[in-house]
Amino acid sequence: MNGNHAEGDMRVAVLVDCDNVSPDILEHALRIAAQFGRVVMRRGYGNHTTLANRWQDALVRQAFTPCLQYQYAAGKNTSDIALALDTLEAHFDDKADAFCLVTSDSDFAYLCRKLRERGAMVFIVGEAKTPDALRNASDNFFEWVREEETSNDKSDTTPKRTEPSKPPVKLRPRFVVEAVSLMASNTSDGKVSMGALGNYLRRTDPAFSPKNYGHSGLLDMIKTYDLLVANQEPGGHWTVMLAGREEKVAAG
Structure with a gap:
């Protein structure tokens, strides 16, 4: 290229x-x-x-x-x-x-x-x-998911009761924590940029998408983990680190 x-x-x-x-x-x-x-x-x-x-x-x-x-x-x-x-x-x-x-x-x-x-x-x-x-x-x-075709069967005229939509189940796959742990081991402050993490996850699994696990985006996904902490840096970009690491960084 x-x-x-x-x-x-x-x-x-x-x-x-x-x-x-x-x-x-x-x-x-x-x-x-x-x-x-x-x-x-x-x-x-x-x-x-x-x-x-x-x-x-x-x-x-x-x-x-x-x-x-x-x-x-x-x-x-x-x-x-x-x-x-x-x-x-x-x-x-x-x-x-x-x-x-x-x-x-x-x-x-x-x-x-x-x-x-x-x-x-x-x-x-x-x-x-x-x-x-x-x-x-x-x-x-x-x-690509094919849109469901509208049924042309007009014989069934019984009105159907609309069920309330359920919120999507938000999953927290373990491999995300493992990815942060691996990438953070190569940094002095234990922080991994959100962009680099996303690129790594897509390289390891080309079909990876937070939406597949019920999340609107990677940041939304990271915030659901107890073992991970997301931080917005002074420049406006986001980083992620393992929980407990931020105390060690602050302690110097």
Whole structure:
């Protein structure tokens, strides 16, 4: 990856495995990609059956370049090979700094590993069915959840009683404490910046998100731990340390 581009100012290539995912995922993938930088490449790969109807409409609407691949033999997925080759070519030609692969196909795990070995950032936007092999091969994994379709069954006209919504259960996984303990052991004051902690947790688990554990964000999550203490520093940024460590720091 070109070292002159920081996260948020990177050139992002979005490549979609249209044979593997639904067109409904496309807008979500573009919103994810926009967090990392400017989308400079938009391509969708599929066979003549896939790139018709709904996918055709979605690709045209979102200004994607359709990459039609014919199957030269039954059972052969030429779309996957074309996507992989175009991705590597874009990296070698320095056309992009980060690659957003929209797929749930674990066959792309090796492509992710090769890109990362060469310094590129890779993130996956996929469905819940995405295997761990692909999730863990990326820098970040973003799961797309299909919105529940409204039922068209009008035969049941019985009014349903609305149940009061329950607040989400807030979980406190142990690995967060272990991460702070590990990172704090390398600092003189025992403090770990919230940003560095978040980056570490996502590196160890690309699918990590505080929302998966019922929290609005990492700071909200840290504040629920008895074993951790969050502090706002004079500069306005937040740090976290192990409980009990702050007394030792104050005592000098």
